[in-house]
Amino acid sequence: MLPVSYYLIVAAIVFCIGVYGVMTLRSGIMIMMCVELMLNAANINLIAFASHFSQVNGHVFVLFSIALAAAEAAIGFAILMSIFRSKNNVNIDNINILRW
């Protein structure tokens, strides 16, 4: 069995890829994909510690987390669709309707 630190380092790398994408990319869909990357890094951590401590609660929590991620993705893509209907693109530089 792999030591737990390797799982944590993989999760850190995936999380940083997500952070870099959220900060850099300009397309709303790509930003949502990078948010999913960060979420899945947290899931990798939960699974790694659940396996390390031989506890099943972490697995169940990750199942809940994945389902909530699905709900979040559905809502996010619906918002992006309605933005695309009104502005004809999903470039976040053009979305400033919530700015005061």
Place this chain on the structure above:
Amino acid sequence: MEQLPSKGWNIINLVTALMLMAVLVFAIVSVVGLEPLVPSTLPESVPIDYTVWEDGSKDASGIEHVGGLLFTKYVIPFEVLALILLAALLGSLYMAKKEDE
């Protein structure tokens, strides 16, 4: 249409992400420690990679325990999650439909 200066910001973002990764990896290694990936002495016969769970049973994946826990201890969060998924479905349908329908 105003464009942010993307090229210069890319470098700054990359440096920030790399610094965050350095901090995270340093924290992980300093707290958990980095054990060697391959043990120095290989055992004669490689054992089956199972996990000994809380109740003493040996199972490789623990999926039986996950199912049991999901329908006994966590059954109320499970049902609430079904409602959340239904609400997300209805909300995304409402938000994604065309305005004039």
